[in-house]
Amino acid sequence: MTRTIRHDEAHQRFEWTEEGHRCVLDYVLADGVAAFTHTGVPRPVEGRGIAADLVRAGLDTARARGWRVDPVCSYVAAFMRRHPEYQDLLD
Structure with a gap:
């Protein structure tokens, strides 16, 4: 399944409704560094990627925007460890 994730820049959030x-x-x-702070997927729709x-x-x-990444959220940190193609973004 292909999802088109919405980027809500005003609220500094990526979102999808399932x-x-x-x-x-x-x-x-801040200062070209995106600190990813929270990933939230409600229980009824967990396990779907x-x-x-x-x-x-x-x-x-x-x-694409030249930001560095600080994976504050444990899920983001684990994802980046499992996907070395994103390691270059680490701040």
Whole structure:
């Protein structure tokens, strides 16, 4: 399944709605560093790869915009460890 993740820049969030449940990846951008602070996928829609898609969208956006990444959220940190193609973004 291909998801088109929405980037809500005003709220510094990537989001996707699955079966009425809002799933998010929150970040704080300062001095060219995106600190990814929280990944949230409600329990009824867990296990569908939504969190991974949110993080991938966030990291791809960071790369495209020249941001460095601080993976404050433990899920983002684990994702980056499992996907070495994103290691160059680490701040």
